Amino acid sequence: MGIRSVLLTGALLALLLPAGAAAQDDELRLFVRRNFGYSGGSQIQGSFRMEAEGPADLASVTFKVDDQVVGADSEAPFRVDFDTDDYGLGWHDLTAQGETASGRALVSAARRFEFVSAAAGWETAWRIMAPLLGVLLVVMLLVVGTSLLQLRRGRRHPAPLGARRNYGLFGGTICPKCGRPFALHLWGLNLLVGKLDRCDHCGRWSVVRALPLEQLRAAEAAERRAAQPAGEHPAESAEEQLRRQLDDSRFTDNQ
Ligand SMILES: [Zn+2]
Secondary structure, eight states, X not given: OOHXXXXXXXXXXXXXXXXXXXXXXXXXXXXXXXXEEEEETTEEEEEEEEEEEOOTTEEEEEEEETTEEEEEEOSSSEEEEEEGGGSOSEEEEEEEEEEETTOOEEEOOOEEEEEOOHHHHHHHHXXXXXXXXXXXXXXXXXXXXXXXXXXXXXXXXXXXXXXOOOOOTTOEEEOTTTOOEEXXXXXXXXXXXXXXXXXXXXXXXXXXXXXXXXXXXXXHHHHHHHHSOTTSSOOOOHHHHXXXXXXXXXXXXXX
């Protein structure tokens, strides 16, 4: 580790550690967390939890909204749930007051929040969400649109027999229905056992997996042979054919 990264790590640690956490053992820290509801910046609405952390001998904590006691807890974790709707709308100071086993009194720094109405909260949330949902919708429409285009194009221009294909990003497979190789599509449906995809040649759907390139090249070679006039290759058994395809593939790999 170079000096720079040591310095950087040190700086990061300093940021992560609460300031003076080790030195000030009598500090009472108050956290406010959402159980259910709306929380945007300092605006909150709904069910929330106040939780306090302090010295090891912390014995009890009383939680307050302004001057009103919300509840007390004498067991770690020290916390209490509250609902913003039980208090008036507007700004409130949330505090925790603790007492240690030895009788020391501790007070947390106040956390300031604006309690808003449910309608106001969700309205703000919706204002933030709506553009995101809009963008998502446009992206989805684009993906579906291109998929349909690809589907149509695939139907109109099937690859000629034996053509060398570019299998692209998703790899290629061999159609179990017609035995011809085709490139897997973006719109193929991912299932646990493979991908539900549509063959470019026969148009039928099958659950397939991407296959190694040599296997695909072998299938192309088989197509080329199938396209040649009969008699070029004397009749062979399926097993012989397969073995020859595998042999061929070894030599056509690097073409
Ligand atoms: Zn097919």
